Amino acid sequence: MTFELTIEPLGQTVDVEEGQTLLDASLRAGVYLPHACGHGLCGTCKVQVLDGEIDHGPISSFALMDFEREEGLCLACCATAESDITIEADIDDEPDARNLPVRSATAIVTRIENLTPTIKGVWAKVDAPEGLPFQAGQYVNVQLPGGQGHRPFSFAQSPSNPHEIELDVRFVPGGVATTWIHEQLAVGDQLQLAGPYGRFHVRASANQPLLFLAGGSGLSSPRSMILDLVEQGCTLPITLVYGARNRDELYYVDEFTRLATEVPTFTYVPTLSHEPDDSDWTGARGFVHDAAKAHFQGDFRGLKAYLCGPPAMIDACISTLMQGRLFERDIYQELFISAADTARARSPLFKRI
Amino acid sequence: MTMTNDATGTAKKKLGLKERYALMTRGLDWETTYQPMEDVFPYATYEGIKVHDWDKWEDPFRLTMDAYWKYQAEKEQKLYAIMDAFAQNNGHLGLTDARYINALKLFLTGVTPLEYMAHRGFAHVGRQLPGVGARVACQMQSLDELRHAQTQIHSMSNYNKLYDGFHSWRHMHDRVWYLSVPKSFFDDAITAGPFEYMIAIGFSFEYVLTNLLFVPFISGAAYNGDMGAMAFGFSAQSDESRHMTLGLEAIKFMLEQDPDNLPIVQHWIDKWFWRGYRVLTLVAMMLDYMLPKKVMSWKEAWEVYAEQNGGALFADLARYGIRPPLGWQQACDDKDHLSHQAWATFYQYQAAAPFHTWVPSEEDMAWQADKYPDTFDKYYRPRFEQWAQMEAEGNRFNNGTLPLLCQVCQIPMLFTEPGDPTRICYRESEYKGETYHTCSDGCKNIFDHEQEKYIQAWLPVHQIYQGNCFGPDADPTSPDFNPLLEVIKWYGYNVGVDNRPYEGSEDQTNFRAWKQQTTSNAPAAG
Numbered sequence: 001m002t003f004e005l006t007i008e009p010l011g012q013t014v015d016v017e018e019g020q021t022l023l024d025a026s027l028r029a030g031v032y033l034p035h036a037c038g039h040g041l042c043g044t045c046k047v048q049v050l051d052g053e054i055d056h057g058p059i060s061s062f063a064l065m066d067f068e069r070e071e072g073l074c075l076a077c078c079a080t081a082e083s084d085i086t087i088e089a090d091i092d093d094e095p096d097a098r099n100l101p102v103r104s105a106t107a108i109v110t111r112i113e114n115l116t117p118t119i120k121g122v123w124a125k126v127d128a129p130e131g132l133p134f135q136a137g138q139y140v141n142v143q144l145p146g147g148q149g150h151r152p153f154s155f156a157q158s159p160s161n162p163h164e165i166e167l168d169v170r171f172v173p174g175g176v177a178t179t180w181i182h183e184q185l186a187v188g189d190q191l192q193l194a195g196p197y198g199r200f201h202v203r204a205s206a207n208q209p210l211l212f213l214a215g216g217s218g219l220s221s222p223r224s225m226i227l228d229l230v231e232q233g234c235t236l237p238i239t240l241v242y243g244a245r246n247r248d249e250l251y252y253v254d255e256f257t258r259l260a261t262e263v264p265t266f267t268y269v270p271t272l273s274h275e276p277d278d279s280d281w282t283g284a285r286g287f288v289h290d291a292a293k294a295h296f297q298g299d300f301r302g303l304k305a306y307l308c309g310p311p312a313m314i315d316a317c318i319s320t321l322m323q324g325r326l327f328e329r330d331i332y333q334e335l336f337i338s339a340a341d342t343a344r345a346r347s348p349l350f351k352r353i
Numbered sequence: 354m355t356m357t358n359d360a361t362g363t364a365k366k367k368l369g370l371k372e373r374y375a376l377m378t379r380g381l382d383w384e385t386t387y388q389p390m391e392d393v394f395p396y397a398t399y400e401g402i403k404v405h406d407w408d409k410w411e412d413p414f415r416l417t418m419d420a421y422w423k424y425q426a427e428k429e430q431k432l433y434a435i436m437d438a439f440a441q442n443n444g445h446l447g448l449t450d451a452r453y454i455n456a457l458k459l460f461l462t463g464v465t466p467l468e469y470m471a472h473r474g475f476a477h478v479g480r481q482l483p484g485v486g487a488r489v490a491c492q493m494q495s496l497d498e499l500r501h502a503q504t505q506i507h508s509m510s511n512y513n514k515l516y517d518g519f520h521s522w523r524h525m526h527d528r529v530w531y532l533s534v535p536k537s538f539f540d541d542a543i544t545a546g547p548f549e550y551m552i553a554i555g556f557s558f559e560y561v562l563t564n565l566l567f568v569p570f571i572s573g574a575a576y577n578g579d580m581g582a583m584a585f586g587f588s589a590q591s592d593e594s595r596h597m598t599l600g601l602e603a604i605k606f607m608l609e610q611d612p613d614n615l616p617i618v619q620h621w622i623d624k625w626f627w628r629g630y631r632v633l634t635l636v637a638m639m640l641d642y643m644l645p646k647k648v649m650s651w652k653e654a655w656e657v658y659a660e661q662n663g664g665a666l667f668a669d670l671a672r673y674g675i676r677p678p679l680g681w682q683q684a685c686d687d688k689d690h691l692s693h694q695a696w697a698t699f700y701q702y703q704a705a706a707p708f709h710t711w712v713p714s715e716e717d718m719a720w721q722a723d724k725y726p727d728t729f730d731k732y733y734r735p736r737f738e739q740w741a742q743m744e745a746e747g748n749r750f751n752n753g754t755l756p757l758l759c760q761v762c763q764i765p766m767l768f769t770e771p772g773d774p775t776r777i778c779y780r781e782s783e784y785k786g787e788t789y790h791t792c793s794d795g796c797k798n799i800f801d802h803e804q805e806k807y808i809q810a811w812l813p814v815h816q817i818y819q820g821n822c823f824g825p826d827a828d829p830t831s832p833d834f835n836p837l838l839e840v841i842k843w844y845g846y847n848v849g850v851d852n853r854p855y856e857g858s859e860d861q862t863n864f865r866a867w868k869q870q871t872t873s874n875a876p877a878a879g
Binding site for chain 2: 041062322323325327348349350
């Protein structure tokens with residue numbers, strides 16, 4: 001039995017299975033709730049139940065007082081749902097989140113292109129009058145054939161075009177979804193979509209210069225965000241540092257180079273980590289964090305940074321940003337939490353990064 | 354009821370908890386005008402910590418005083434209901450064995466005064482830190498610590514009616530040799546500046562080490578049938594999430610405010626990790642030797658709470674440029690030895706400790722060998738077997754000379770050289786023509802960094818030799834003057850009762866007799 005868990009003040013709704021804790025359901029859906037001990041002793045994950053029935057689970061009577069139970073509080077790390085429920089958690093409200101409703105849609109593949117030897121661009125027309133509206137940085141779940149579940153892919157096009165979605169997909173050897181997309185998907189096929197999802201978006205209200213750090217196929221969200229910002233007439237400085245292995249893996253390089261000449265506030269810093277030394281590449285060499293450090297001379301104060309790419313790149317970039325005096329409150333990353341991530345031991349020092 | 358709608362037709366969102374709290378508490382701090390700020394907060398800058406914007410302090414708990422009282426009142430209500438029921442129903446007779454009481458003696462006499470010092474420390478720091486968020490959080494923690502001290506004193510009072518060694522805990526804390534270990538730890542912290550105190554207690558102790566103190570103790574109480582101690586443990590632990598979060602916020606705040614703070618904070622982490630780790634020696638011994646029904650070994654506890662959780666923390670802190678504390682590796686290497694070396698020391702100095710010691714039974718030694726396959730049989734079992742044999746021959750081994758104490762942690766020189774468990778580790782430093790002795794590289798580093806502070810240490814053994822630990826009626830000139838006896842009288846022991854081996858002690862015989870009474874009609878023995 002699956003219930004719906006709505007998390008205020010975000011207004012986001014996630015699925016929670018029978019017997020699954022509210023905390024687990026939230027974390028798996030990418031919503032961070034404060035928590036520490038994980039077994040009902042410390043009270044860090046206390047949330048208010050606004051509507052619905054829960055089972056408190058095996059919690060300490062000192063961690064959740066009787067008067068708190070009467071007031072409808074529970075500990076998310078142990079509480080399970082007995083109906084659809086709404087909770088209010090101590091999480092920051094995001095004035096820039098558009099909180100668009102999730103909808104299901106069908107789309108017909110119109111074009112498939114090789115962007116690099118390993119990344120295919122897939123364009124598909126959404127079969128709905130309003131298209132599939134999304135906020136730049138969000139993702140869509142694509143249903144796999146034969147009931148093999150679904151996979152998330154970030155929208156790569158500007159949100160001003162909700163009608164024809166673009167998904168840039170890197171081939172992962174042995175990956176069910178990417179093998180299907182790379183080897184079987186053809187123009188004219190139908191895609192079953194659900195979205196938009198995710199809370200990775202530009203914090204425009206902060207009014208701070210923007211830094212995008214992207215690597216590999218992590219370019220989709222930054223591209224969508226940058227195109228959106230340019231269309232909106234953003235006057236703040238925008239920098240994109242994009243890393244690929246070599247020249248062949250660098251994509252949309254012409255588009256960003258042109259954009260950099262047309263838009264004086266936009267700076268494009270492509271960097272290659274495995275380009276042969278004797279090639280004619282004159283741009284930056286090395287990893288994204290090295291290129292960013294060199295470009296900003298190690299001082300990132302005053303920026304808002306948006307990170308997208310493989311975990312090792314994200315981790316190196318966060319360390320570099322922090323040593324350049326940019327901290328958690330100004331760093332955002334696209335998070336797809338997988339089972340492997342939740343298994344990794346993390347301290348509660350950071351909440352979002 | 355209708356929802357307020359804005360122009361776009363979407364429902365107006367509720368304020369988040371953070372926004373509501375900010376609206377309620379705004380303006381609680383202000384720039385003083387009658388007196389300069391540096392006179393109002395005289396300790397805010399001398400440690401070298403640079404703060405540019407206190408508004409960047411994120412109040413982690415956003416708890417109002419009104420709600421705070423409500424929480425704590427209910428905790429007290431519950432706790433005392435359990436403690437009263439435990440006392441009225443002679444809950445102590447449900448304990449596994451009276452040896453467990455000795456673990457309690459060690460914990461309650463060693464830790465309770467620290468809770469009180471933590472109360473004082475956070476009250477002081479809460480007054481001295483210029484930022485309002487930090488001040489409010491410290492105020493609450495200060496009250497928590499006072500509550501912990503009180504509940505532990507009440508628990509002690511129940512046990513004091515029936516068992517030996519609890520009667521003079523406050524007095525003993527200022528005098529007894531091994532109690533000077535926890536005492537000097539906290540005195541060291543409270544005499545530091547406000548930022549160092551936050552790293553020492555708020556971060557290093559509350560975050561990195563507290564689980565190693567409380568979890569083994571509470572689990573030990575639960576495993577050995579002590580519902581009373583378990584209840585105050587749970588009650589105290591429910592405040593810990595607030596304390597840990599405060600410690601984490603404090604370190605993040607210092608590191609983010611200015612790059613010059615990094616080396617200062619790093620040194621404090623090195624220092625206070627090692628100071629705290631040394632105090633935990635007593636916990637290691639309690640876990641492995643004093644609990645009749647054992648919970649987990651010290652080694653296992655260290656692996657879970659230090660290596661795993663602490664490792665994850667230091668991996669995250671590395672992003673700020675913080676490295677693991679200097680003594681970390683040695684502490685990990687020592688996990689196979691710590692408890693065995695400590696218990697052997699207390700066994701030898703039984704006459705000077707107000708709790709009972711014993712040679713571990715065959716069954717317990719089998720447990721040790723299983724938990725410590727690389728070290729117990731090789732290095733420690735032979736010594737215990739020798740002592741067991743000596744006891745059987747009526748010749749219990751008692752060490753009659755006083756040990757050299759470490760100038761920093763004040764623990765006798767009982768730890769061995771890194772990598773060689775057969776050689777005692779000694780370190781020396783020269784300062785102003787005097788030689789000072791420390792037990793390890795960790796303590797030597799601490800000494801060498803602040804000699805002026807540590808040369809003032811009140812070391813119990815030095816004080817005995819200087820004649821400062823005798824009562825007014827002691828007469829060193831009399832022919833039958835027994836210095837050790839006079840010292841333990843001055844410590845406030847019930848001599849010959851508190852400080853004797855477990856075998857044949859009042860605790861042992863009384864517990865046995867009381868247990869018997871619960872199941873038979875025989876008159877009480879003894």
